[in-house]
Amino acid sequence: MEIPFIKMHGLGNNYIYIDLFQFNIEENLFSDLAQKLANVNTGIGSDGMILIHPSEKADVGMRIFNKDGSEGKSCGNGLRCTAKYAYEHGIVSNEKFTIETRANIVTAEVTENDAEQVELITINMGQPQLKRVNIPMMGSDDPKVVAEPFDVNGEKLEVTAVSMGNPHAVFFVDAIDAAPLYELGPVIERDSRFPEGVNVEFVEVVSPHELNFRVWERGSGVTQACGTGACAAVVASTLNHYCNQNETITVHLAGGDLSIKWDEAGNVWMTGDAQVIATGVFQYAEQK
Numbered sequence: 001m002e003i004p005f006i007k008m009h010g011l012g013n014n015y016i017y018i019d020l021f022q023f024n025i026e027e028n029l030f031s032d033l034a035q036k037l038a039n040v041n042t043g044i045g046s047d048g049m050i051l052i053h054p055s056e057k058a059d060v061g062m063r064i065f066n067k068d069g070s071e072g073k074s075c076g077n078g079l080r081c082t083a084k085y086a087y088e089h090g091i092v093s094n095e096k097f098t099i100e101t102r103a104n105i106v107t108a109e110v111t112e113n114d115a116e117q118v119e120l121i122t123i124n125m126g127q128p129q130l131k132r133v134n135i136p137m138m139g140s141d142d143p144k145v146v147a148e149p150f151d152v153n154g155e156k157l158e159v160t161a162v163s164m165g166n167p168h169a170v171f172f173v174d175a176i177d178a179a180p181l182y183e184l185g186p187v188i189e190r191d192s193r194f195p196e197g198v199n200v201e202f203v204e205v206v207s208p209h210e211l212n213f214r215v216w217e218r219g220s221g222v223t224q225a226c227g228t229g230a231c232a233a234v235v236a237s238t239l240n241h242y243c244n245q246n247e248t249i250t251v252h253l254a255g256g257d258l259s260i261k262w263d264e265a266g267n268v269w270m271t272g273d274a275q276v277i278a279t280g281v282f283q284y285a286e287q288k
């Protein structure tokens, strides 16, 4: 099967996008296709696959599949790329529109440069879920998980857990370059206290308005950036009194910066860019 694709990235977090307004693929192939596209040796190479599809509930729909073929319910960098694509390809005509994910419906707003290309995208990601049961995370009676002792591999850490539609475990460190990303990321991702797995973030607080951030993503490993993770980091930093609600925080990710605000109404706003890398046709050998 020949599948038209576009590869895009948000701060280096790169996915192969397929426009299901133009091309139909059977649902039972999604997981296999994502793994084959993402393979850097025999496919194109990416952090996963994103499907842009018609939606009955919003102006456009988005589904995200990680490198290992598992489905995530949301993707912040993917939402900005989807918004850019939807606007530049005439799927939507207003600068403000809605996108359905498996977790919720978010609002996107694009701003254009002089060449009429989308330069920045702001997404209202909605409200974080803080109850243990909604993350989901097993454990004590305390419904919220804020600086909770978390022993792993003989290390005594403290975790703050946040769902931005997908689960995040945030750990504060003194120096981001010394964060045990490769050592503990894969272990915590599959820790049995997180029954659906978890995205693992290490955060260094630089100031009340600046965070350094690194991520080990569920299903994809280390990536250059994670939009939902950056939102979770700001929420976790606020819950731990390192930052203040309703203020804009700059999050420095490996691939660049995002501006994040958790507003008084409880919504998390994310602003950043999105870039096209390549377009082409993938020769897909279906799994028999």
Ligand SMILES: N[C@@H](CCC[C@H](N)C(=O)O)C(=O)O
Pocket: 013, 064, 066, 071, 072, 073, 074, 075, 076, 077, 078, 166, 167, 199, 217, 218, 219, 220, 223, 225, 226, 227, 228, 229
């Ligand atoms: N890179 C993403 C998140 C992708 C999904 C995640 N790995 C999961 O399984 O929840 C982002 O930018 O938010």
